[in-house]
Amino acid sequence: VPELPEAETIKRQLEQTVVGHIIVRVEIPVPRVLHTDQEVLEAELAGVTIIGAARRGKNIVVQLSTGKAVLFHLMIAGSLLYKPVGSERLRNTQVVLVLDNDYELRFRDLRKFGYVKLLDEPDVLKAPEFSHMGPEPLSPEFTLDLFKELIDKRSRSKIKALLLDQSFIAGIWNIYADEILFFARVHPERAAGSLDEEEVTRIYDGIRSILPNAIEERGSSIASYVDLFGEPGKYSEFHEVFNRTGEPCPRSCGGKIEKTKVAGRGTHICSRCQK
Numbered sequence: 700v701p702e703l704p705e706a707e708t709i710k711r712q713l714e715q716t717v718v719g720h721i722i723v724r725v726e727i728p729v730p731r732v733l734h735t736d737q738e739v740l741e742a743e744l745a746g747v748t749i750i751g752a753a754r755r756g757k758n759i760v761v762q763l764s765t766g767k768a769v770l771f772h773l774m775i776a777g778s779l780l781y782k783p784v785g786s787e788r789l790r791n792t793q794v795v796l797v798l799d800n801d802y803e804l805r806f807r808d809l810r811k812f813g814y815v816k817l818l819d820e821p822d823v824l825k826a827p828e829f830s831h832m833g834p835e836p837l838s839p840e841f842t843l844d845l846f847k848e849l850i851d852k853r854s855r856s857k858i859k860a861l862l863l864d865q866s867f868i869a870g871i872w873n874i875y876a877d878e879i880l881f882f883a884r885v886h887p888e889r890a891a892g893s894l895d896e897e898e899v900t901r902i903y904d905g906i907r908s909i910l911p912n913a914i915e916e917r918g919s920s921i922a923s924y925v926d927l928f929g930e931p932g933k934y935s936e937f938h939e940v941f942n943r944t945g946e947p948c949p950r951s952c953g954g955k956i957e958k959t960k961v962a963g964r965g966t967h968i969c970s971r972c973q974k
C-alpha cells in the first residue's frame with residue numbers, strides 16, 4: 700500500500716514532470732476505475748493545463764488551470780507512471796493523460812481498487828473528499844501538543860489502530876506504523892491512554908523523523924510500489940522491523956523480530972524492546 704512517503708515522492712516527481720504541460724487528450728481503457736462520468740472527465744481535461752500537484756494523506760491530486768483537479772487514489776497496488784507516448788503500456792493501464800510534450804501520465808492498478816475522480820475543489824485541505832481526514836503529520840500544525848490532545852481523546856484505542864486510522868492522522872499505514880512504534884519502543888497493543896508523556900513524545904518524534912527519511916529514499920517498495928519513473932523506493936533497506944520477521948533485533952537486545960496481528964494487520968515487533 701502506498702503510504703505518505705510514497706505518495707509524497709510521486710507528488711514531487713509530478714511537479715518536476717507534468718506541471719506546466721497541457722493535457723492533449725484522455726484515454727480511458729478501463730472506465731470502471733472512474734468515480735466521475737467518463738464524458739465529463741474527458742471534456743474537463745482535454746486542452747487544459749496542469750498547474751500543480753498536491754497530496755493529502757495517501758491521495759495524489761493533479762491541479763488544473765480550470766480550478767478543478769484530478770484525484771488519483773492508489774489504494775492497495777495502484778501506480779502512476781510517466782512514460783513517453785508510444786512506449787509499451789503495462790497491462791491494466793486504466794487511465795492515460797496524453798500531454799503536449801509527447802509524454803503521458805498513466806494510472807494503473809493491478810488489484811483494481813484504486814480510482815480516478817474529478818474534484819471541484821483543488822485545495823486538498825478544503826476538498827470535501829478529504830474532510831474526514833486527520834492532520835497531516837509533517838505539517839507545521841501537527842505539533843507535539845496537538846498529538847497529545849488527539850491521543851487523550853482516543854485513550855481506549857490501541858496505539859497501532861490509531862496510527863492506521865486516517866481520521867486520526869493522515870497518511871500512515873502498516874509499514875510506517877510498525878517502524879514508528881519500534882522507534883518509540885512502544886508495543887502496538889498498548890491503549891493510547893496508558894502511554895506516558897515520554898512515550899507519546901517518542902512516537903511523535905518517530906513520526907516526524909521516519910516519514911521524512913522515507914521520503915528522502917523515495918519510499919519503500921514492498922510488493923508492487925514504484926515511483927513515477929517506475930523505480931522502486933529504497934527505504935525498504937532501512938526498515939528495522941517491517942518484513943524482518945526472524946531477524947535479530949537491530950537494537951542488539953538479543954531478541955528477534957516477531958510477527959503478530961494487531962488491529963487486523965500483520966505487525967512486526969521486538970517484544971523485548973517494545974513494552
Ligand SMILES: [Zn+2]
Pocket residue numbers: 948949950951952953954969970971972973
Ligand atoms: Zn529488541
